Amino acid sequence: MQDNTIGDSHLEDMVEFADNPEPRCPCVLLLDVSGSMRGSRIEALNNALQTFRQEITSDSLTALRAEIAVVEFDHEIRVIQDFTTADGFQPPTLTTDRGGTRIAAAIKSGLRMAEERKQAYRANAIAYFRPIVMVLTDGYPEHDTPEDIQDAAQQVKEAEEGSHAAVFSFVVEPIVINGHDPIAELSAMMAPRRPALPLYEAQLNGIFQWLANSVEAMTHSQPGDRVSLPALEGYLEV
Numbered sequence: 079m080q081d082n083t084i085g086d087s088h089l090e091d092m093v094e095f096a097d098n099p100e101p102r103c104p105c106v107l108l109l110d111v112s113g114s115m116r117g118s119r120i121e122a123l124n125n126a127l128q129t130f131r132q133e134i135t136s137d138s139l140t141a142l143r144a145e146i147a148v149v150e151f152d153h154e155i156r157v158i159q160d161f162t163t164a165d166g167f168q169p170p171t172l173t174t175d176r177g178g179t180r181i182a183a184a185i186k187s188g189l190r191m192a193e194e195r196k197q198a199y200r201a202n203a204i205a206y207f208r209p210i211v212m213v214l215t216d217g218y219p220e221h222d223t224p225e226d227i228q229d230a231a232q233q234v235k236e237a238e239e240g241s242h243a244a245v246f247s248f249v250v251e252p253i254v255i256n257g258h259d260p261i262a263e264l265s266a267m268m269a270p271r272r273p274a275l276p277l278y279e280a281q282l283n284g285i286f287q288w289l290a291n292s293v294e295a296m297t298h299s300q301p302g303d304r305v306s307l308p309a310l311e312g313y314l315e316v
Contacts, residue, residue, distance in 0.1 A: 091198050100142045101205035103296050104161060104195045105289070106188040109172060110181075110215035110250075112152040116174040119216060119250055119279055126282040127169035133290030134164040140290075141165040143207075143297040147191055151184035152176040153221045161195050164293075181215055182222035182230035182267060185245070188213075189233050192243050205301040211237075212289060213247040213274075218258040219267075231267040238269040247274040248285060275310070284313035 109123065135141045146167045148159035158170050192209035199206045219227055237243040247268055252260040264274035277285060292307040299305045 091202055095202040095204050098142055098163065099204065100139075101207065101297075101301050102145050102195075102199055103143050103207040103293055104145045104147070104192055104209040105293055106191055106209065106211045107146065107148045108184045108188045108211065108213045109148065109150050110152070110179055110217065111150045111172050111174050111176065112179045112217060113174055113177055114216050115250075120172055120174050122279045122282045123214070124169070124172055126286040127172075129283045130286035130290055131164075131167055131169050133287055134167070134293060137294050137297075140294045140297045144293045145195070147195075149184060149187055149191070151180055153178050153180055155180060155184050155187045157187075157191070161191075178220045179215060179217040180221040180226070181213065181217070181219040181264065182226040185211070185213060185230040185267060186226070186233055189237055189243060189245075207296045207299070207301050208241055209243040210289070210293065210296075211243050211245045213245070213264070214250065215247075215260070215264065216250040216252070218255065218260045218263045220258070227267060234267055234269060238272070244272070245269065246272060248277045249274055250277050250279060250282070252276045277314070281314050284315070285310075288313035
């Protein structure tokens with residue numbers, strides 16, 4: 079006998095998209111909560127997430143069209159906020175109770191989530207903008223295997239070259255640790271035109287303001303349009 083039941087998540091999508099048929103701009107935040115982020119770093123990141131929510135909900139159209147998902151990572155990967163429109167986004171309070179970093183695995187998880195969300199849009203005849211995936215860490219991929227790192231680099235390359243997603247990455251207060259350069263190692267997984275960029279703690283608010291304004295610029299266009307994102311430099315002053 080054929081099973082004609084509809085999964086709960088699919089049914090929820092159908093109801094959500096019927097209530098709000100606006101095009102969607104998915105944004106996945108991949109956030110490092112490893113032990114080295116404790117103290118002022120995680121506090122600054124939590125404050126920046128609050129700023130991001132304020133910025134992304136200040137425009138009524140963006141609030142309807144932007145969708146936010148949050149993934150935290152250390153030596154494990156955890157989805158702590160599945161996709162929700164910006165008007166329903168409540169930033170989680172991040173804590174740093176765990177160990178090291180699996181950056182490559184987090185990147186692969188974020189790209190997979192973006193692709194699965196696009197499948198949901200297509201299944202419900204919802205237009206969409208190119209997803210944004212943002213990686214924020216203060217370390218290097220110490221808990222990733224070489225295969226993970228190679229896979230992540232290949233997936234980012236395919237996503238960027240095929241315009242399937244735009245991947246941005248930032249390293250907070252980068253320092254070379256045991257011969258590992260966080261900027262160089264993260265950049266090796268990024269597209270050449272989007273290398274990892276260093277940040278001071280005090281620039282976290284600015285980078286999330288830039289992200290919110292980038293999402294707003296996209297949501298005020300039409301799906302498929304070429305959109306010039308705001309220049310980063312103006313958001314990094316401290």
